[in-house]
Amino acid sequence: MKRFLEKFVEGALLISGSVTSITILLIIIFLFKEATGLFNSPVVEEGYVLAMNKSNPVKKLNSYQIKHIFDADITNWDEVGGKEEPIEVVRLSDLTNYYTEEELGADFENIPAKASELTASRPGIILFLPEQYIAKNFDGTLLSKETMQPGDFFGGTEWYPTASPSPQYGLLPLLLGTLWVSLGAILLSLPFGIAVSVYLAEIASMRIRNILKPLVELLAGIPSVVYGFFGLVVIVPFLQETFKLPVGETALAGSIVLGIMALPTIITVAEDAMRTVPRAIKEASLALGATHWQTIYRVIIPYSKSGITSAAVLGIGRAIGETMAVLMVTGNAAVIPHTLLEPVRTIPATIAAELGEAPVGSGHYEALFALGCILFLITLVISISIEFIGRKKY
Amino acid sequence: MKTTKKQETNTNFGSSQFIPPVAGGVSGSSSSYSSKRWSQAIAFTIFKLMSYAVVAILVLILGFIVSKGFQVISWDFLTKSPEEGMTKGGIYPAIVGTLYLVLGSSLFSFPIGIMSGIYMNEYATGNKIAAFIRIMTNNLSAVPSVVFGLFGMALFVNVMGFGDSIIAGSLTLGLLSLPLVIRTTEESLKAIDFSYREGSLALGATKLQTIWKVIMPMAFPNIITGLILSIGRVSGETAPILFTVAAYFLPKLPTSIFDQVMALPYHLYVITTSGTNIEISRGIAYGTALVLIFIVLLVNVIATILRDYFSRKVKM
Amino acid sequence: MLIIDAKNVDFYYSDFHALKNINIEVEKNKVIALIGPSGCGKSTFLRLLNRMNDLIDGTRMTGSILVEGENIYAPNVRVDELRKKVGMVFQKPNPFPKTIFENVAYGLRVNGNTDNTFIEERVIESIKSAALWDEVKDKLNKSAFALSGGQQQRLCIARALAISPKVVLMDEPASALDPISTAKIEELIYELKKDYTIVIVTHNMQQASRVSDKTGYFYLGELVEFDDTTKIFTNPKEYSTQNYITGRFG
Numbered sequence: 001m002k003r004f005l006e007k008f009v010e011g012a013l014l015i016s017g018s019v020t021s022i023t024i025l026l027i028i029i030f031l032f033k034e035a036t037g038l039f040n041s042p043v044v045e046e047g048y049v050l051a052m053n054k055s056n057p058v059k060k061l062n063s064y065q066i067k068h069i070f071d072a073d074i075t076n077w078d079e080v081g082g083k084e085e086p087i088e089v090v091r092l093s094d095l096t097n098y099y100t101e102e103e104l105g106a107d108f109e110n111i112p113a114k115a116s117e118l119t120a121s122r123p124g125i126i127l128f129l130p131e132q133y134i135a136k137n138f139d140g141t142l143l144s145k146e147t148m149q150p151g152d153f154f155g156g157t158e159w160y161p162t163a164s165p166s167p168q169y170g171l172l173p174l175l176l177g178t179l180w181v182s183l184g185a186i187l188l189s190l191p192f193g194i195a196v197s198v199y200l201a202e203i204a205s206m207r208i209r210n211i212l213k214p215l216v217e218l219l220a221g222i223p224s225v226v227y228g229f230f231g232l233v234v235i236v237p238f239l240q241e242t243f244k245l246p247v248g249e250t251a252l253a254g255s256i257v258l259g260i261m262a263l264p265t266i267i268t269v270a271e272d273a274m275r276t277v278p279r280a281i282k283e284a285s286l287a288l289g290a291t292h293w294q295t296i297y298r299v300i301i302p303y304s305k306s307g308i309t310s311a312a313v314l315g316i317g318r319a320i321g322e323t324m325a326v327l328m329v330t331g332n333a334a335v336i337p338h339t340l341l342e343p344v345r346t347i348p349a350t351i352a353a354e355l356g357e358a359p360v361g362s363g364h365y366e367a368l369f370a371l372g373c374i375l376f377l378i379t380l381v382i383s384i385s386i387e388f389i390g391r392k393k394y
Numbered sequence: 395m396k397t398t399k400k401q402e403t404n405t406n407f408g409s410s411q412f413i414p415p416v417a418g419g420v421s422g423s424s425s426s427y428s429s430k431r432w433s434q435a436i437a438f439t440i441f442k443l444m445s446y447a448v449v450a451i452l453v454l455i456l457g458f459i460v461s462k463g464f465q466v467i468s469w470d471f472l473t474k475s476p477e478e479g480m481t482k483g484g485i486y487p488a489i490v491g492t493l494y495l496v497l498g499s500s501l502f503s504f505p506i507g508i509m510s511g512i513y514m515n516e517y518a519t520g521n522k523i524a525a526f527i528r529i530m531t532n533n534l535s536a537v538p539s540v541v542f543g544l545f546g547m548a549l550f551v552n553v554m555g556f557g558d559s560i561i562a563g564s565l566t567l568g569l570l571s572l573p574l575v576i577r578t579t580e581e582s583l584k585a586i587d588f589s590y591r592e593g594s595l596a597l598g599a600t601k602l603q604t605i606w607k608v609i610m611p612m613a614f615p616n617i618i619t620g621l622i623l624s625i626g627r628v629s630g631e632t633a634p635i636l637f638t639v640a641a642y643f644l645p646k647l648p649t650s651i652f653d654q655v656m657a658l659p660y661h662l663y664v665i666t667t668s669g670t671n672i673e674i675s676r677g678i679a680y681g682t683a684l685v686l687i688f689i690v691l692l693v694n695v696i697a698t699i700l701r702d703y704f705s706r707k708v709k710m
Numbered sequence: 711m712l713i714i715d716a717k718n719v720d721f722y723y724s725d726f727h728a729l730k731n732i733n734i735e736v737e738k739n740k741v742i743a744l745i746g747p748s749g750c751g752k753s754t755f756l757r758l759l760n761r762m763n764d765l766i767d768g769t770r771m772t773g774s775i776l777v778e779g780e781n782i783y784a785p786n787v788r789v790d791e792l793r794k795k796v797g798m799v800f801q802k803p804n805p806f807p808k809t810i811f812e813n814v815a816y817g818l819r820v821n822g823n824t825d826n827t828f829i830e831e832r833v834i835e836s837i838k839s840a841a842l843w844d845e846v847k848d849k850l851n852k853s854a855f856a857l858s859g860g861q862q863q864r865l866c867i868a869r870a871l872a873i874s875p876k877v878v879l880m881d882e883p884a885s886a887l888d889p890i891s892t893a894k895i896e897e898l899i900y901e902l903k904k905d906y907t908i909v910i911v912t913h914n915m916q917q918a919s920r921v922s923d924k925t926g927y928f929y930l931g932e933l934v935e936f937d938d939t940t941k942i943f944t945n946p947k948e949y950s951t952q953n954y955i956t957g958r959f960g
Binding site for chain 1: 430431434435437438440441442444445447448449451452455458459502506507508509510512513514517520523526527530531532533534536537538539541543544545547548550552553569572573575594600601602609619623626627629630631632633636659660662666667676680683686687690691692693698
Binding site for chain 3: 184206278280281283284285286287288289290291294298299303368
């Protein structure tokens with residue numbers, strides 16, 4: 001009986017122990033399952049088709065081309081590999097420019113016939129219609145049903161998930177936005193983080209350390225929305241005034257807030273690393289007539305450089321994954337940033353801002369999960385590299 | 395330089411050549427000495443100032459929110475529902491919602507986390523399973539909170555069909571805090587000297603009895619401190635609850651675990667960014683931020699007091 | 711002239727009275743061994759000679775220690791200058807995570823030497839003095855951690871010699887080493903005394919008798935006896951010393 005209980009408890013403990021592993025596994029499964037759905041989602045909005053004149057040699061358009069045709073950035077078929085022929089964009093609502101309402105019918109019952117007729121008569125036409133209005137004997141070519149390609153996502157330079165007829169799910173502006181903000185954050189916080197960790201580990205008296213250390217821990221405990229709120233009401237207006245900007249919600253504001261948030265991580269990890277420097281090595285340096293400061297920068301910092309690197313990488317990791325604070329202060333413009341003084345949009349902020357509006361199972365929804373995968377992979381690379389840095393010894 | 399004396403030693407340890415110390419020392423010029431001193435003084439001053447700057451940032455944030463928030467906090471603010479499009483009234487439903495979420499996630503993460511910690515430190519000590527679990531736990535703790543939100547939405551809200559509910563939010567938050575609980579437990583157990591285990595086992599106690607009667611009571615103070623700190627973290631998380639439980643506005647309190655709730659961090663987010671009137675709601679935002687900060691401070695203070703209390707008890 | 715002259719030295723670790731009224735006079739170019747059971751204060755006394763105990767919080771010293779006639783505990787003393795004059799070798803080899811060359815060059819560099827030719831000469835001479843040259847001459851740019859324990863300890867000695875100290879303190883320099891490495895270190899000490907004054911702490915009686923000219927026996931924070939080594943080991947005055955060196959306790 002006693003032995004049975006022992007075995008039973010051990011089994012229960014093992015099951016509990018496996019929960020984190022199972023969670024990781026499930027995260028991978030769910031994220032990637034939804035994300036790969038993106039590459040089965042159509043380039044053109046679900047339930048709609050694009051039609052062209054039969055004489056038009058263009059049979060395929062990618063999502064980027066479609067968007068720019070409808071935005072009138074591309075105006076001639078030769079720009080997308082067709083003949084020299086101006087593009088004539090026609091949407092369902094534009095049909096009234098060609099036909100009277102009587103001609104289309106009171107219940108729009110004549111739209112299929114008229115659409116077919118219009119397409120046949122205009123060589124440069126591209127017609128965007130709901131599928132139901134395509135007649136059986138439609139006189140024109142229907143653009144083949146393409147799905148989103150990995151290139152549209154990984155190489156896409158525009159994030160415009162509600163664009164019609166072809167939504168844009170380009171990763172690049174969001175990825176670059178994330179990297180800009182995180183890089184800015186680490187550049188701001190690393191000097192401070194290292195300075196504070198040196199001060200705490202080596203310079204400060206026990207009494208001062210006992211005061212500073214809990215304060216640093218407190219900094220780590222403040223919720224990210226509070227940082228975001230503080231950033232929004234203090235840092236954003238400050239930046240706007242200082243740099244005379246049209247809006248204060250910029251990458252720099254995000255970097256400052258994230259920099260503050262990354263500080264406790266950097267300080268704690270770097271300080272721990274410096275504290276593991278053997279006393280014997282410090283004493284050896286001092287015994288050779290080095291000053292305390294010489295000992296710090298010639299022996300202690302080099303000796304703990306793998307710990308300091310870990311601190312920096314962890315800080316970047318924290319910055320990359322941070323959501324709410326960034327969402328609140330960076331302005332969220334999904335454009336590729338050129339300076340830190342422009343609004344940017346990061347990957348986590350995009351997920352947080354848009355998931356509520358994306359219908360479950362839609363391309364948009366799947367694109368947000370694909371962003372989640374990217375984020376997950378970045379943090380995975382970071383934790384693996386930390387393991388790797390940690391293992392490296394002299 | 396003096397001349398080098400060459401000398402053969404009569405042992406087979408190899409030769410050693412002797413040189414006397416350089417006359418007058420190797421450097422000793424007073425300029426190098428004072429530059430050493432100056433660079434130390436300058437470097438230490440810079441480090442000190444930068445450290446105080448970091449403290450100043452904290453004081454600025456806390457001071458700003460506390461001073462602005464105190465003007466808003468009142469008994470009504472803490473006990474009334476939001477009114478008139480969240481421009482007036484209080485934050486009572488959000489406080490209650492956050493309490494439910496903390497409670498729900500703790501019910502999930504504390505038992506599982508503590509049990510995993512025990513398994514890793516007491517049963518799978520040093521073997522490959524423990525190493526694997528540790529790597530997975532570390533990876534999980536590095537996953538950004540918004541990814542937990544995505545995952546919680548996909549699994550609990552959609553696949554398991556809980557909808558936006560307390561249970562979906564609690565499970566998501568519970569998973570998020572699990573690594574913290576596991577690590578706390580493991581560290582606390584690791585800190586207990588192995589001789590206590592041997593002592594108990596030598597008296598004929600089983601492993602389980604040893605853990606239950608000797609090890610856990612000793613590790614308890616540290617574990618409880620860690621658990622309290624994890625409550626602080628959970629109560630401030632926003633991204634994981636965005637799509638799993640949080641409601642923009644609910645006039646009434648939840649009646650079952652399948653209801654949505656309001657929550658403090660989400661409430662702060664919506665009234666600062668997308669409320670009906672952001673300017674008028676600003677006061678409520680300061681008040682909400684202060685309540686959140688207060689929870690964090692409270693949690694830290696309780697943890698510190700407990701740590702001191704228990705460590706004093708152990709000494710006696 | 712006396713190179714070290716300690717007068718009425720008392721030392722406390724907060725409440726603990728670790729050294730009681732120690733008086734020692736050391737002449738130039740001699741090897742002094744300090745012996746005694748664990749916790750007797752011999753290492754503490756050694757670390758007073760280059761003010762290494764300054765690093766420990768809550769310590770207090772009274773009395774005076776003169777090195778070359780100057781009180782090293784006078785308020786205007788520059789501690790790093792003192793440590794250049796009084797070098798130290800520690801119990802366990804503690805090379806820096808740098809190359810062999812840079813380990814030895816370290817003391818020169820931190821003391822403001824920028825003349826690379828001089829540094830190189832001095833490094834090579836020091837490594838030769840430490841009887842390590844033949845073993846490392848081809849790998850001066852390799853990490854010091856690649857050396858064996860005994861080699862590391864001789865590297866640490868070379869490192870201490872490079873800044874031309876007057877006195878070299880050795881805190882049980884061979885206790886972490888194997889017998890062959892130990893013999894090499896002892897051989898080295900014997901040779902070094904031609905140019906340096908050496909104070910060595912050891913718990914190994916044979917070692918003390920082999921390498922030193924004078925021996926001091928510490929017990930419970932007091933210097934029980936300080937005399938010529940031959941005398942201490944053949945005809946000690948104090949009963950306690952006799953007990954210790956004959957191995958009745960310790």
